[in-house]
Amino acid sequence: MSDFFxxxxxxxxxxxxxxxxxxxxxxxxxxxTLLTKTNEGITISPFYHLDTFEKVIxxxxxxxxxxxxxxxISTEETANIEALAAIDKGISAILFEASKPFNATLxxxxxxxxxxxxxxxxNFxxxxxxxxxxxxxxxxTVYFNIDIIGKLARTGNWYTSIKKDNSILLNLIKKNPDxxxxxxxxxxxxxxxxNAVQQVAYALAHANEYLTIFGADIAKRIQFNFATGSNYFFEIAKIRAFRYLYNLVLSEYNTTAxxxxxxxxxxxxxxxxxAAINTLRRTAESMSAILGGATTIATNFTSDKFTQNQQPILNETRTFKNAQHIATDTYYIEYVTKQFAEKALTIFKDIEKSGGxxxxxxxxxxxxxxxxxxxKEQQQFDTNELVLIGANKYPAQFDSEEDIQVSTFLKGKSYKTLIIPLLPKRLSEKVEQKNRRDEA
Amino acid sequence: MKRKDFSNLEITVQDKKDTIFEHEQYVAGIAPNLRGIHATMYFQIPLETKISTNSFSKANVAPENEIATFLAESLNFIQKGINSNTKIDKIVSELSFETKIGKNHFDEIAKMRAVRMLWSKLIKQFNPKNQSSFALDINATIETSFDAFQAIFGGCQCVISGDKKHLFFQEETRILKTIDPWAGSTYVEKMTEEIATKAWLLFEK
Structure with missing residues (x-):
């Protein structure tokens, strides 16, 4: 249609x-009126055009x-039945959560x-x-997801001690190099x-601790776990920028992955x-992860909620073939990806310069x-600049079903820690707690 | 192992796209004419939401057929108006693309981009005085909340829905911060081109 227009x-x-x-x-x-400034330090333009196109590969x-x-895994038998049922419904990956060793044959x-x-x-x-x-x-194909530094960041403590954790990890990798x-x-x-840029930078710096210990050979044998928020295009760019920077860092190790x-x-x-709004959130988040080029997405539903809640996600995403390529050359996504890469690299370098x-x-x-x-985000939420519908905007206008996947209110730590742990925090906790008190 | 020194690491940026489509400049560029909407869309004219109690199910019509039918009906309407001495700008202001949004996410986005291109091409021959006559209003009826996602990406002016759950997309995903956010994507541009080409051929027939 060359002369069409x-x-x-x-x-x-x-x-x-x-x-x-x-x-x-x-x-x-x-x-x-038209520029949007974000917490990542990015400015979103009202339009993007071919003549200012830029990207990283x-x-x-x-x-x-x-x-x-x-x-x-509460019992091996029930977990096995749940897994078989999920596979029947078209699930292609299963994450087993275990708090103690189990009988793998069962x-x-x-x-x-x-x-x-x-x-x-x-968690052992x-x-x-x-x-x-x-x-x-x-x-x-198995991902064991052993992450001793992640454990430290999450809980404030090593499993046992830095020495013991390191030596177990070293033995495991030596014995199972592939x-x-x-x-x-x-x-x-x-x-x-x-924010998204921090997440990319921290994931890289976190990975570089393992690369420093285990060297280039480990580069292809790490799985990265990201959580996806609902800022759709930024989440696509987050995963893409990480992919780019990981390889850039690996170039110093003379390898790629x-x-x-x-x-x-x-x-x-x-x-x-x-719960229905949360389902929309999760579906959009899963889509941005797929378009960002994630290799596996988890939808965070336990199997008993599978049919009613996971099915829409499956339906939306199944039609995507080669979805990892769809974002390629999109002006806006490529712009944000490049910005993320630039800014996250700066943070990464700073962390490395200060000892890792x-x-x-x-x-x-x-x-x-x-x-x-x-x-900053909490303040934006409190002043309605950052909106969660059903919470700080249009409260009580959607269904009132409680989402069983959302743990009610998180408690602070009640044990001694080596370092300050990073605790997950939901933005709407405070307002929900207040509403509960008002009802009581 | 000794810590590596990353202080000289830099990103490599390139300004070439893998594929450039002829229509790209027109779809995303001087878009106010060709995409048929204001460049300041969603800022000055917020996305409208209507609640409708009518349920519908999407008929199985290919996007190109839907567009071709719309163009043919519009042309018919315009010719009738002209025959009765109504000005083109006045006639056009009474027309809009009423569409039902299907499940194929990117097909729907491409459909809306394609219909805007073809609309402006159709209107051009009548030499409208008013720039906004090149603008096509799109009202999108959705079956489930999630369909609003593709409707907004495609750039509709109004979402018509059974409930308000789809407000999630407007309020939380930040997808309305930039216009035509999928512009440039090889995948979406190719699909837009295919649908537009097929629809115009069907319309000419």
């Missing part, structure tokens, strides 16, 4: 467009994104050789158990209130009431920076 309309430029906008604004200030995964369900009865990937989330670190599990699942033993859990940064990225919906913006992520975590610098942004 050229014959009838003159081509345009961003200057011409801006001029037209100024005419339409009729005296109103362009900068004040993102290394993208080849395979389509897998869709993951979480199963908590759990995985009839679950293997089904082309389903397995993820684990243990036991070398012999993990080695045994690795043996039983030798033919499967497996995904390690993960970098960046979900806590989002859930505690870091297409990062495995597991993304789950953020806790931060979920409201206690209005672990050292900044021990000093409390990371926690302080996250808290600053979290407080």
């Amino acid at each position: 050229i014959n009838e309309f003159p081509p345009s430029s961003s200057a011409a467009w801006k001029q037209k906008i100024q005419f339409e604004l009729d005296g109103a200030d362009y900068n004040k 993102i290394p993208l995964p080849k395979e389509d994104c897998k869709i993951c369900i979480k199963i908590n 759990l995985f009865h009839d679950l293997v050789h089904k082309n389903v990937e397995f993820h684990f989330k243990f 670190l036991e070398e012999s158990f993990i080695n045994k599990l690795a043996l039983i699942l030798a033919d499967e 497996l995904f033993i390690l993960s970098v859990d960046a979900t806590i940064y989002q859930n505690a209130g870091a 297409i990062a495995k990225i597991y993304a789950e919906p953020s806790l931060r913006n979920k409201t206690l009431y209005g 992520f672990l050292s900044q975590l021990k000093e409390g610098t990371i926690q302080r920076k996250i808290k600053e942004n979290a407080q």
